[in-house]
Amino acid sequence: MSHIGTSPAAPPSLYAAHRKVHPRAVNGPVRRFKWAVLMTLLGLYYIVPWLRWDRGPGAPDQAVLVDMGHGRLYFFWIELWPQEVYFLTGILVLAAIGLFAVTSLFGRVWCGFTCPQTVWTDLFMWVERAIQGDRNARIKLDAQPMSGRKAALKGATHAAWLAIAAATGGAWIMYFNDAPTVTLDILTGDATAKVYFFFGLFALTTYVLAGFAREQVCTYMCPWPRFQAAMLDNESLVVSYRGWRGEPRGKLKAEGVGDCVDCGACVHVCPTGIDIRDGQQLECIGCGLCVDACNDVMKKLDRPQGLIAFETLANIAASEAATRGMTPCKARLDAGMAVRHVPKMIRPRTILYSAVLGAVALVMLGAFMLRDMHTLAVLRDRAPLYVTLSDGAIRNAYTLKLANKTREIEGYALVLDGLPGARLVAQSAQADAAGHPLLTTRPDGLTEWRVLVTAPSGAVLPQSMPVTFRLLDGAGRQVLSTSSVFLSPGGRP
Amino acid sequence: MPTKIEKDAITGTDTTGHEWDGLKELNTPLPTWWLYTFYACCVFALVWVVLYPAIPVQGWTGITGWTARGAINGEMETARARTEPMLARLRSATPEQIAANPELRAYAIAGGRAVFANNCAACHGAGGQGARGGYPSLADDEWIWGGDLGAIHRTITHGIRNHDSDEARVSMMPRFGVDGVLTRAQITDVAEQVLALGNRSTDAAMAARGAPLYAENCASCHGERGEGNTDVGAPNLSDRVWLHASDRAGIAAYIANPQMGVMPAFAQRLDPALVNMLAVYVHSLGGGR
Structure with a gap:
């Protein structure tokens, strides 16, 4: 856009026309390192969904899988439930601080070597160069009017790009579905609309971002270059x-x-x-x-x-x-x-980043090591708050929910503290030798029981008294506990 | 419209000719993308009008013949088709068989909760806690017409004292006061005797006067010791669960003019599978025998 030259106050145009970049091939240690990083990262991206990991019968055998339908994240030996999504948050926090630390030490190595935009653009440029030739050949080709040869070269380039883009979109989908199954489904047209949508979305964004937008993504779309100066x-x-x-x-x-x-x-x-x-x-x-x-x-x-x-x-x-x-x-x-000196690696900035990185990593690791493989929750019945039985005894009902993140079937005896003489009945559960309800958990799932607690007939009860449900293992050790209250009309025996 | 279009010096855009205190309004053209989006929306709207009932004229359904009622019917049909295999199993099983099968039981309790909320909760309360005025609690262990799965199923199926089903169980307690069977003083004595059955009597002489009257008039249904009889829907009078008032005046009032509950026959309203589910759910509320 041009501005009118007649006005002395004409502001400079803020618009910069896009100039197509035709990078020339280069060889050297940095380029070789960059190829190695590219091969490693692309290899990981495309191969990881195909890795298998035996989790026993009935469980997916894909090493890395985000199972949206069943709310599980599988990473080799780790299985996370939706309520543990904070581990993912932790990893993102670690990644951000790690990026700060690396940038303050070595500049924009993330941008230059590992960012997906860089990696795929590099791959697309390699394809372009292999088909259309190096810089000068490409500049010449672009300047030429359309011809059979130009159409063939351009067509071949775009076909190769689309194939890579499709593989990229396909690999993305595999992280959320069983890889062999979803690949077969996509090829035979049996996949769900959702699968095709995300397959298409990631194929299209790969094609557009790595084939056309390229450096403009870094210059105009990405926020990171805008504030990276604060880390340098x-x-x-x-x-x-x-x-x-x-x-x-x-x-x-x-x-x-x-x-x-x-x-x-x-x-x-x-x-x-x-x-x-x-x-x-x-x-x-x-x-x-x-x-x-x-x-x-x-x-x-x-x-x-x-x-x-x-x-x-x-x-x-x-x-x-x-x-x-x-x-x-x-x-x-x-x-x-x-007069040069060895770069100072240890600076207040790098110390701070490393300290925060280490602290967050330690907290995350600690949280992960100490995470509960079982959780017990209790919901009191609110309608009715209590039931008066024919002998005058007061009964409360609770729903116990026991989440078992292991693949073991486990049995626990349920006992109640805080209400001496109370009778405990867990519906559809057996009782153990001591008469306690025996709660048998489903593997890798949530099991719930309706538990009826009856205070002894004639007991004098306050309107509300705290009680604690405890789960004991075979040796009588407490495994889990959760507290609630026992309500009664109060005031009368 | 101004006759002479003035160009703005800085942007090179035409002005509209409107001017306020020296500020001139530019006639900046709409962005191309915006304009084409607008045109695309116009085309979309035209296609929509042809395809769908977009014109508020009786009988205009568009060429697709789409209706909101048809859409919801289709969705209901899909939902029915999805639940039918399970409902067929629940229909052919007895409540006892359902309760013994963990899969069927879990389904029956989850579904029964919804059916209960739609059909039963209005009188019996959201958790089956009952309500004042003669709506029995389903969560306690006192049952007027029997509390095992079969009895509960029978009660839901045919109802109580209704005119819908010939198999509805009917029993009538005489109106001892209104119909003059007993005098007011006798009724008060009988009420005291009823309190005595639950060891709550405070006037032994009065209860003693009421005892023979109770034996003569009440014991045939409610039992010698007030233990009740689920075959005729006569409640236990010796325990702590009271459907109506439990003090002497309240009991006396009830003896004088009983108000007996009525329940519809739900087999005439619900699929047999749903009745089975309800029976299992009600049984699980805590009082099932």
Whole structure:
């Protein structure tokens, strides 16, 4: 959009037209590390739903499964119930603080290496490059008018993208359904509408976000780049250009110029299409591909590596101060490199993040280790509050709910404290040798009993008295207890 | 409309010609996406009018013939089809068989609770606690017409003292006062004797006068010691559960002019499966024998 030039107060346009980025292939240690991370993460994502884990008969044998229908989350040996969703919250809290800690130490490594947006975009770019050729070939192809060849290349690219997107959506669904079953159902058209919807949703978002939106997701949609600066400081390792060494940039053979030959390699390989030599910027995802590209050029020119490097801003500033006023030469390079110091890993910020991370992790671990495998809850009947029996005795009714998170069938004797002489009857439960109701739990489920408590006839009772239900194991040890009240009209025997 | 369209210098947009204290209103065109969404909504609305009964004219049902009543009937049909296999099993079983089968029992109690709330709770209370004025509690252990599963099932099926079912159980307590069978003083004496049956008498002489009257007029139904008789729906008079007032004046009033309860025959209103479920549920309220 253009603004009217006649007005002197014309504001600058806030709109930036999208420029398509055509990143060039690059090779080097950072790129190899990035490939390794990509393979690992994608491998985990696609393979994990197929891992099996035997939980015995009647239970799903998928190692990682979120079973929405039955309200269970399975993770290898761990089984969580919906009321334990706070463990998930805890993991999210840990992930957030972990992200802060890693960012303060090593910059945006999450963005550059592990973020799904980066991983899938990288994969899509690899497909694009394999089919349409490298940067220059792609720029040329995009500039060409539509032709049979162009249509074939573009078509093949989009087909490959859609196949990956479908696999991505399919794998997502597998985390919520039995993988072999749902795969067969999707292929034979027998899956539910819900499965197809989420399959389509995740396939479509993968296709659009990794195929088209790409770096715009990082620049415009993601909130993380907007506040990541709050985690970074001068001692964080970030992808930086050593301007003190490279400037003034100029032709290879020119006199009085720095090490940067302005070849543009760093710009050409950048997946977000920026120039790292402009300094730290929002769009930089810290992937370090420019480090590889520049090192490649420096190697060819027989100059020291590291014109672009993972370096702290403190070191850059120190080198800059040490070399100020010096003309480009080997002495400037040495002087600049000499004043560098090892990045300070232990700083108030990293101590704080690690402490919080450790504390939350400890609390979560403790909560997990101590989590109750059985819970007992009691609901008093409210209509009627009490029943007067024919012999004048007062009876209260309760519903006991016993959740058993194990896969064992367990029997407990039910006893009542606080009402001496009371008679306990649990409907549809046997009594043990001592006459206590024997509550036998279902494995991996909730069992409930209606329990009738009758105070002895003639007992003088207050209107409300506290009682405690206790469950005893075979050895008579208390396993669980819960309290309630016993109500009666009161005042009369 | 202004004849001369003025362009705004900064945005390049036409103005509407409206001006307030130097502020001019821009005639900014609607965003394209908004406009196309609007057009899409118009098309959607047109299609909707054709397909569905969108015009409030008698007989216009749209070409799909959709009606709200038809939709709910369809949903009810689906729900019935889903519950039918279980209901068929509950229909063919006796209440005793249902109570003995954990699966059927659990279903009967869960479903019976809903059926009870719809059909029984109005008189007998939400938890079967009964209500003043002659609606018996179903949660205690005193039963006027019998408290085992068979008796409960029979009572629900045919009801009590109604005109709907020939098999409804009927018993009439004479109106001893209104019809002049006993004098007022005699009735008071009998009431004292009834208190004595539950060891609550405070006037031994009065109870002694009432005892022969009780033996002559009441014992045939209520029993020599007031133990009651579920075959004729005569309540136990010696225990602590009272359907009506339990003091001497209240008992005397009842003897003079009894008000006996009536219950409909629910077999005529409910599926036999639901009656079976109700019997099992009522039995589980706490008083079942």
